[in-house]
Every structure is written in structure tokens, then in C-alpha cells.
Amino acid sequence: MLKLSALQQYYGASHTLWDLDLQLNTGDCLCLMGRNGVGKTTLLKAIMGLIPVQDGAIIYDGVDLSRAKPETRAELGIGYVPQGREIFPLLSVEENLKTGLRAAGKRGIKTIPDSIFEIFPVLKQMLKRRGGDLSGGQQQQLAIGRALVLNPGLLILDEPTEGIQPNIVSEIGDVIIRLNKARGIDLPRPAPEDIGEIHQAIVRIQRELGVTVLLVEQKLAFARKVADRFCIMDRGRLVADGLMTELDETMIKRYLTV
Numbered sequence: 001m002l003k004l005s006a007l008q009q010y011y012g013a014s015h016t017l018w019d020l021d022l023q024l025n026t027g028d029c030l031c032l033m034g035r036n037g038v039g040k041t042t043l044l045k046a047i048m049g050l051i052p053v054q055d056g057a058i059i060y061d062g063v064d065l066s067r068a069k070p071e072t073r074a075e076l077g078i079g080y081v082p083q084g085r086e087i088f089p090l091l092s093v094e095e096n097l098k099t100g101l102r103a104a105g106k107r108g109i110k111t112i113p114d115s116i117f118e119i120f121p122v123l124k125q126m127l128k129r130r131g132g133d134l135s136g137g138q139q140q141q142l143a144i145g146r147a148l149v150l151n152p153g154l155l156i157l158d159e160p161t162e163g164i165q166p167n168i169v170s171e172i173g174d175v176i177i178r179l180n181k182a183r184g185i186d187l188p189r190p191a192p193e194d195i196g197e198i199h200q201a202i203v204r205i206q207r208e209l210g211v212t213v214l215l216v217e218q219k220l221a222f223a224r225k226v227a228d229r230f231c232i233m234d235r236g237r238l239v240a241d242g243l244m245t246e247l248d249e250t251m252i253k254r255y256l257t258v
């Protein structure tokens with residue numbers, strides 16, 4: 001499905017990706033892990049053609065994309081959800097989704113597929129609302145929904161849970177609110193956000209829609225839930241990979257914990 005060989009990337013004189021090989025098989029959900037600044041986002045952008053690579057090959061379904069434009073990669077069925085989501089805050093949910101139709105049109109898709117609303121019912125309910133009025137979790141659903149308009153074979157997600165309050169945090173928040181209430185302080189309850197919805201969606205996208213998934217994710221518990229395989233980067237190099245069940249404490253301490 002996707003094969004990277006001996007990829008080299010530089011930002012000016014700074015060598016960021018070093019001789020990087022990676023293989024992603026059809027149907028996999030692979031989580032790319034590593035500490036801040038090791039080159040994860042750079043690698044995803046290189047796969048999408050948003051930054052040039054200086055050497056090496058990016059082969060997708062047998063086609064060498066190393067020098068192809070980002071639009072070509074989208075037209076071939078690679079969907080991308082960037083870090084920070086990048087939805088259009090002033091456009092409605094529907095208009096945001098329709099921006100995905102440009103590349104999708106080249107794949108014969110003229111309307112927003114219903115499967116997106118089955119996976120993200122909230123997008124249907126909020127079709128006419130402005131993107132900027134959605135919560136962080138809903139904006140992430142919109143960003144993923146927009147990438148799905150393409151009916152991608154491969155979906156690339158850069159930190160889909162970033163900035164979304166995990167359940168555990170909201171549970172701790174609940175306790176603090178209750179304790180304060182007992183002391184006569186009435187704090188407003190923060191809007192409940194749930195990375196569980198994003199988790200469910202990624203699993204359904206992989207299993208029900210048959211989309212191969214490559215994601216960057218720093219939250220270990222989340223990564224363990226969604227991905228079947230992991231690979232770890234350190235200072236621009238791939239240093240470990242395997243089944244998610246094989247990710248052990250030694251690797252976590254050596255490459256992931258700060």
C-alpha cells in the first residue's frame with residue numbers, strides 16, 4: 001500500500017529525516033510515535049507532498065509519488081488531516097465538507113458520501129453551523145469527515161486528539177467541581193469533550209470503510225486502543241517498530257517518555 005525507502009529530508013541545511021524506510025500494508029492502522037520534534041509531522045507532510053524530499057522514494061499502490069504534487073496524492077486516494085485540524089472557521093460544516101469534493105471529483109465522487117454522517121452524526125445535526133462554532137472534538141470530526149469525502153484508501157492523521165479533553169481529564173474536572181461546590185464555590189462545568197468519539201470513529205473508518213490508517217499520536221493509551229502496529233522515530237530516524245502488543249516499557253522509557 002505505502003512504501004517509503006531511504007527517504008531524506010532537509011529544512012535548509014538541517015537534516016530532518018534520515019534514510020527512512022517504512023512499510024504500511026493494506027488494512028493496517030499504524031501509529032507513528034516519538035517525542036516532540038523528532039520529525040513525525042515532517043514525515044507526514046513529506047508523504048503528502050507538502051514539503052519536498054531530497055532523496056528516496058514514496059511508493060503508493062505501486063506509483064512513485066516522490067515528486068508528485070499534493071493534489072495528485074489526494075486524487076490517488078490519500079486523505080490527510082493536518083495537525084491543528086485547519087478547518088475553515090467561517091464556512092459552515094457543509095461548506096467545509098464540500099471543500100473535500102474538489103479532489104474527490106477526480107475520483108468520480110460528486111456529493112458528500114452518507115457514510116461520513118453515519119460515522120459522525122453530529123456533522124449532520126450541525127450542517128449549517130459555522131465550523132468555528134464547533135467544539136474542539138467536533139472540529140476534529142469535521143476535519144476527519146472532510147478527508148473522508150475523498151473515499152480514501154489511506155487516511156493520514158496528525159495528532160487527532162490534540163487539544164481535546166480526554167475522559168479522564170473531564171472526570172478529574174468533575175471531582176474538582178464537586179469539591180468546590182461542597183465549599184460553596186460554583187464553577188462552570190467545562191464542555192464535555194470525548195476523545196472516545198474520535199477513537200470509535202478511527203476504528204470504524206479502518207474496519208467498516210476498509211481504510212488503511214497512518215496516524216501520529218502522543219497519547220499512549222489512545223494509540224494502544226486504535227492502532228495494530230507502531231513505529232517509533234528518534235531524531236529523524238526510525239528506531240523501532242512492531243505490533244502494538246509488543247510495545248514494551250523499555251521502548252516507552254527509551255523513546256517516548258519525557
Ligand SMILES: Nc1ncnc2c1ncn2[C@@H]1O[C@H](COP(=O)(O)OP(=O)(O)OP(=O)(O)O)[C@@H](O)[C@H]1O
Nearest residue numbers: 011012014016034035036037038039040041042043
Ligand atoms: N518549516 C520548518 N523549517 C525548519 N525546521 C523545521 C520546520 N518544521 C519543523 N522543523 C524542525 O524539524 C524538526 C522536526 O519537526 P516535526 O514538527 O516534524 O517534529 P514532530 O515529531 O512532529 O514534533 P511535534 O510532536 O512537536 O509535532 C524539529 O527540530 C523542528 O524544529
